[in-house]
Amino acid sequence: MPDGALPVLDVKNLKTVFRTRAGEIHAVNSVSFELRPGELLGVVGESGSGKSVTMMSLIGLLPSPPAEVRDGHVMLGNQDLLKIGEEKLRAVRGRDVGFVFQDPMTSLNPVFTVGFQIMEPLRRHMGMDKAKARKRAVELLELVGIPDAERRLKDFPHQFSGGMRQRVMIAIALACDPKVLIADEPTTALDVTIQAQIIELVKDLREKLGMAIIWITHDLGVIAGIADRVMVMYGGQVAEHGPVREVFANPAHPYTRALLKTVPKLREPRADKLRVIEGQPPMLGKHPSACPFRARCSHAFDRCARENPPRREIGAGHDVACWWDHRTGEPV
Amino acid sequence: MSEPRKKLLEVRDLKMHFPIAGGLLRRQVGAVKAVDGVSFDIYEGETLGIVGESGCGKSTCGRAVLRLYDITEGSIKIDGTEIGTMGQSALRRMRPKMQMVFQDPQACLNPRMTVAGIIAEPLEEHGTLKGKARLERVLELMDAVGLNRNFANRYPHAFSGGQRQRIGIARALALNPRFIVCDEPIAALDVSIQAQVVNLLEKLQDEFGLTYMFISHDLSMVKHIADRVAVMYLGRIIELAERDELYERPLHPYTEALMSAVPEPDPSIEAKVERIILRGDVPSPANPPKGCNFSTRCPKVMDICRKLDPVYREVRPGHYVACHLHDAGIMNNQTNAGSTGAVPRHEHKQQGEDA
Numbered sequence: 001m002p003d004g005a006l007p008v009l010d011v012k013n014l015k016t017v018f019r020t021r022a023g024e025i026h027a028v029n030s031v032s033f034e035l036r037p038g039e040l041l042g043v044v045g046e047s048g049s050g051k052s053v054t055m056m057s058l059i060g061l062l063p064s065p066p067a068e069v070r071d072g073h074v075m076l077g078n079q080d081l082l083k084i085g086e087e088k089l090r091a092v093r094g095r096d097v098g099f100v101f102q103d104p105m106t107s108l109n110p111v112f113t114v115g116f117q118i119m120e121p122l123r124r125h126m127g128m129d130k131a132k133a134r135k136r137a138v139e140l141l142e143l144v145g146i147p148d149a150e151r152r153l154k155d156f157p158h159q160f161s162g163g164m165r166q167r168v169m170i171a172i173a174l175a176c177d178p179k180v181l182i183a184d185e186p187t188t189a190l191d192v193t194i195q196a197q198i199i200e201l202v203k204d205l206r207e208k209l210g211m212a213i214i215w216i217t218h219d220l221g222v223i224a225g226i227a228d229r230v231m232v233m234y235g236g237q238v239a240e241h242g243p244v245r246e247v248f249a250n251p252a253h254p255y256t257r258a259l260l261k262t263v264p265k266l267r268e269p270r271a272d273k274l275r276v277i278e279g280q281p282p283m284l285g286k287h288p289s290a291c292p293f294r295a296r297c298s299h300a301f302d303r304c305a306r307e308n309p310p311r312r313e314i315g316a317g318h319d320v321a322c323w324w325d326h327r328t329g330e331p332v
Numbered sequence: 333m334s335e336p337r338k339k340l341l342e343v344r345d346l347k348m349h350f351p352i353a354g355g356l357l358r359r360q361v362g363a364v365k366a367v368d369g370v371s372f373d374i375y376e377g378e379t380l381g382i383v384g385e386s387g388c389g390k391s392t393c394g395r396a397v398l399r400l401y402d403i404t405e406g407s408i409k410i411d412g413t414e415i416g417t418m419g420q421s422a423l424r425r426m427r428p429k430m431q432m433v434f435q436d437p438q439a440c441l442n443p444r445m446t447v448a449g450i451i452a453e454p455l456e457e458h459g460t461l462k463g464k465a466r467l468e469r470v471l472e473l474m475d476a477v478g479l480n481r482n483f484a485n486r487y488p489h490a491f492s493g494g495q496r497q498r499i500g501i502a503r504a505l506a507l508n509p510r511f512i513v514c515d516e517p518i519a520a521l522d523v524s525i526q527a528q529v530v531n532l533l534e535k536l537q538d539e540f541g542l543t544y545m546f547i548s549h550d551l552s553m554v555k556h557i558a559d560r561v562a563v564m565y566l567g568r569i570i571e572l573a574e575r576d577e578l579y580e581r582p583l584h585p586y587t588e589a590l591m592s593a594v595p596e597p598d599p600s601i602e603a604k605v606e607r608i609i610l611r612g613d614v615p616s617p618a619n620p621p622k623g624c625n626f627s628t629r630c631p632k633v634m635d636i637c638r639k640l641d642p643v644y645r646e647v648r649p650g651h652y653v654a655c656h657l658h659d660a661g662i663m664n665n666q667t668n669a670g671s672t673g674a675v676p677r678h679e680h681k682q683q684g685e686d687a
C-alpha cells in the first residue's frame with residue numbers, strides 16, 4: 001500500500017462455488033482486494049460476473065448449501081470472517097459491516113414499522129434501551145434526509161416511495177456506525193433523478209462519517225462519479241483494478257476497453273453505430289483454466305486458451321489480468 | 333428534414349385514465365390519470381423516443397397507441413385510419429401493421445412453445461402462409477434477427493436475455509409491420525448486450541423501413557437511437573424536439589434536470605457536470621398538483637406555475653414545450669409587474685446550491 005494505511009478489509013483468494021443438480025458453478029474464483037479506511041471502491045461487472053456473490057460471501061449471507069466458500073481469507077481488522085463462526089458473524093453483520101441491497105421494495109420487512117427496523121440493530125448491537133434507540137433512529141432518518149422523521153418512524157415501508165425506502169435502508173445500514181458499508185446496486189431500481197439524490201447523499205455521508213464503502217454496480221457512469229478505485233469483474237474474476245481516473249483514462253483489459261466504448265455517452269456527439277461486444281458471458285461450469293473473456297476478445301491468441309492470466313501490475317495500484325499488453329498491442 | 337414527410341401516426345389529446353374503486357360498493361372514487369392529454373406525430377421511417385421516469389405514463393402511452401387499452405379520450409390515426417374508437421374485430425385486422433416489442437423477454441415468451449412456434453404464431457393468426465412456406469418465413473426471420481436456424485425447435489429457457497429479446501423482435505416482425513412500439517426493449521439486458529440489440533433494431537429499421545416508437549428511461553440510449561424525442565412527466569408530454577436540439581438546448585426545467593442527472597462514464601467529464609438535484613418525488617397521478625404538474629419540484633417555479641397549467645406549444649420550429657418560462661405573454665407580464673420578476677431567480681439560486 002503506497003499510503004501505508006492498514007486496510008479495514010483485506011480479502012485474499014476468495015473462492016465460492018455453488019453446487020447444483022446440473023453440476024458446480026464456480027461463481028467467484030480467487031478474488032483478492034483490500035479496502036482502506038474512508039475510501040470508496042467501485043465494483044463493476046455484468047450480471048453473473050460474481051460481483052454480488054463475492055460481497056455476500058464475505059459476510060456469510062449466502063445460503064449453504066448450495067453455496068460453499070471453498071478457500072480464502074477475509075480479514076476485518078484482525079479477525080477472519082470465514083473462520084469465526086455463525087454466532088460471532090451475526091455480531092459483525094450490522095455492527096461492523098452494513099449492507100444496502102439493490103431492491104428497496106423487498107429488503108424491508110412489510111409488517112414492521114420503519115422505526116422498529118431501524119431500532120432493531122441499535123438495541124441488539126449497541127445495547128441501547130428503547131428511548132435511546134428511538135432518539136438515535138430519528139437522528140438517522142434526519143441524516144439521510146427524510147423530512148418529518150419523528151412522525152415517519154411509525155410508518156410502514158409501503159408508505160414510503162422507492163427513493164425514500166432506499167434512504168431508510170441506508171439509515172439502517174449506518175445505524176451502528178459500521179467500518180465498512182457494502183452497497184449492492186443501491187440505485188439500480190431507482191429513477192435517474194432519484195439516483196442523483198442518493199449519490200449526493202452518499203457523498204455527503206462519506207464526508208461526515210468517513211467510513212469505507214464498497215459500491216457494486218453495472219453502471220460505469222455511477223462509478224466514474226463517486227469511486228476512488230474501481231475493480232472490474234468478469235467471469236468470477238478480477239479483470240482489472242486501479243484508481244478510477246487511471247482505469248477510465250487508460251483501460252488495459254480488452255473487456256474494460258470494450259465496455260467503455262459500448263456505452264453511449266450523453267454529453268458527447270452521437271456515434272453512427274454503437275460498438276458491441278459480440279457473444280455471451282461465459283458459463284462458469286468448472287475451475288477456470290483459461291481466460292474467461294477469450295471467446296469475446298478481439299485480441300485473443302493461443303496462450304489465452306491455455307492459461308488463465310494472473311493479475312499483473314502495470315502502474316501505481318493498477319493491475320490487469322490479461323496476456324495482451326495494451327501499450328504495445330502485443331502479447332506480454 | 334427538407335421535404336414534408338408523411339405522418340404515419342397522429343395522436344391527438346390522448347387520455348388514458350384508470351378508475352380507482354373505493355368504498356363499500358366499490359364505486360369509482362377517482363382516477364389515475366396515467367396519460368392525460370398527449371398529442372404527437374410520428375413520421376414514416378423515423379424513431380420517436382419517449383423518455384421519462386417510472387410512473388410518468390410512457391409505457392401506458394405506448395400501449396394505448398396500439399389500442400391495447402380502451403382509451404378514455406382522444407384520437408389515434410395510423411396511416412390515415414382512425415383507430416381510437418375502433419371495435420376489437422376491426423382492430424384485429426389492423427394488427428399486422430402495428431406490433432410491439434416488450435420489456436421483459438422472460439415474461440413475454442410462452443415457456444411451453446418452441447421458438448419456431450412463437451415466431452409462427454402471428455403468421456397462423458393473420459397470415460396466409462402454410463406448412464413449408466410458413467417454416468421458411470420463420471427461418472428467414474431468425475436469420476434477420478441473428479438467431480441460429482438450428483435453434484428453431486428449442487424452448488425460450490435455453491436462451492439468454494439478449495437472445496430472447498431477439499425472439500420477441502422476430503415475432504414482432506413476422507407480419508411485415510410498418511410501426512413497432514418498443515417498450516423498454518433493453519432495460520432488462522446487460523450493458524454489453526444492450527448495444528447488440530439496439531444495433532439490430534437500427535439495422536432492421538433500414539432494411540424494412542420500419543417506424544419506431546422507442547420507450548426508454550435511458551437518455552443516453554435514446555440519444556443514440558431516436559430522431560425526435562418526447563419527454564414525459566406525470567402523464568403529459570412536457571417537451572418534444574429533434575434529438576440534437578433537445579439534447580443541446582433543453583428548454584423545460586425538468587428536461588434540464590433529467591439530463592444533468594445522468595452519470596457520465598468518464599471521471600474527467602463527471603467532475604465538471606453541474607447537477608441539478610430535484611427535491612422530492614413525483615406526485616401521484618391520481619392527484620396531480622394544481623397548475624403545472626412539475627411545479628412541486630421545479631427549481632425555477634414561479635407563482636403563476638402553481639395556478640395556471642402551461643400550454644403545450646411550439647416555441648421554435650419543431651420544438652414543443654409546456655412551460656410558462658417559454659411563454660412570451662406570461663414572461664412579459666411577470667417582468668412588467670416589477671417585483672415579481674425577481675422571484676424565479678431567487679428560488680433558482682436556493683435550489684441550485686449543490687450544483
